[in-house]
Amino acid sequence: MVASHQGLAQRVSDAFWRRPRLLLLVLLLPPLLWLGVVYVGSLFALLVQSFFSIDEFTGLINYEVTLKTYAELLQPANFDIILRTTLMAASVTVAAAIVAFPIAYYAARYARGPMKALFYLGVMLPLWSSYLVKVYAWKLILAKEGILNWMVEGIGASAVLNAVLSMPVIGGGSLSVSYIGTFLVFLYVWLPYMVLPVQAALERVPQNLLEASGDLGASPGQTLRHVILPLALPGIIAGSIFTFSLTLGDYIIPQIIGSSRLFIGQAVYAHQGTAGNIPLAAAFAVVPIVIMGFYLWMAKRKGAFDAL
């Protein structure tokens, strides 16, 4: 039995060796089916739904192709949601890039051996605990009776915090019920997704390019601007795709922390659930896809991927 079994394995292996494309097909088929049917298929179903509309009296879906639902997105109440979410996603992305870059730079250029392990642990550790636990922990940290407020009072900087919180729009009763709070939590939760790609990109920048730049007369600042940043840009773009799209789609953080105004994810949740307005929910869900598509197109046009 063993011999014949080996014979079969041998024959299969030989067949794959003779036809490398067959092996490729066998390896790729399951993920391609998964992507094709489950992912693209459901995306397509979603897209189709968004072109239907809802009958306002009966609450039933009218299966006629129309752009009426998309027009609804432009109503001030809905458009505010889109604008709010996009602005939040953009601010979180920019802040994540700024915070992540020095960390990633240190990890890529200086950290060796145990320090590098510590870096990976430090960046990944937050991903190991439950998202909800982290978000509720932040609610406690940011609350009026929370540790942050207590520390700010302790160093006598309450006036500063109050001044910040009294700003229109982004302020609020306390950090945990303001946009600033939402922003801080988004920034914390998505930061690893920015750090890792930027670090990977920086790791691929050869040391001798930095030396060549200095050798040709560039100050360290000029080397950063003209060599390191352009070469790290694909990593920053990759990271920003994560932070931007994750913020665009999230519906839990703004629900727990922040003013009670809706984000796109919450709108989708509300419309497909309680309101039963699947077409509008679908139309809302298409918005992040369109924004991301536009963002990538712009990034490509601006040459962000030239260094790849």
Place this chain on the structure above:
Amino acid sequence: MSYAVEFDEVSRSFGAVRAVDNVSIAIEEGTFFAMLGPSGSGKTTCLRLISGFERPNAGHVRIFGENSENLPPNRRPVNTVFQDYALFPHLNVRDNVAYGLMVQGVDKRSRHGRADEMLSLVKLGDYGDRKPAQLSGGQRQRVALARALVNKPRVLLLDEPLGALDLKLREAMQDELKALQKQLGITFVFVTHDQGEALSMADRVAVFNDGRIVQAGSPEDIYQRPRTRFVADFVGSANVLSPALSQSAGSAKAWHSLRPESMELAKAESGRLAGTVASIRYIGPVKRVTVDLGGDQLTVAVPAERTVPEPGTRVGLNWSDASIHRMEDE
């Protein structure tokens, strides 16, 4: 005569390893200076001490008479052609060459003009719009050269610049580099492990071993009169005669070097030394005949067209008194 670069008892250690160990050199302005040695001999570290990427632990590196210890690389009047060229992959060839001018704040038009001039100097006038990835190894090497020269450095440092090129291209580039150095009149400091390259291009050669300079001099000096067994062996694989062998051949009882091409085969009884032919290796213009002297082996270079005795034949070896050179080894 003024010196472009001087090393004054310079040492540089990495942990316990003394990469550069108490090196003193003076490189005259306008010379083509080669640092020759096996890998790990400290020659590249010396180059990096000049460019400023390494700082000495002890001693001083002076560039045009000025102590350079506190001068960062970007403020030194030297430029480098890196071993693997280090071209910026995101910039096209013209912008690569113009980089040094751009960081100085030269406006786009004039820096592109100067870059194009440099590119035609290295015969790549039409390649300005390409990316480095679209060029061959030899072309990249020229771009790296143009980029280093655009700043009009007073010293050009070259770190094994021809190492990645194939033989034919390497020989062509050797001639071009030599001609370019004459034309520009600036000092070239050239690091290589290829003795042929060092001897054929340089005005002066310093041979490195274990972080020290074992011999510095003209190529002829180094080749004809190696100071130590290491130099004799590393520079063109000379025959090394032990004190005992030297004595039996009629010289003083000391280590001697003898070039393969300075020896002749003779009849066994009429040679200074006699032995049996062990092997014959045909390498283009010459045959290298290895003669076994009962333990010691010596190699004789014989013009290829001449017939040589079969392996196993007893032969004698002769040379003129002027061609054997006494070395300093104990």
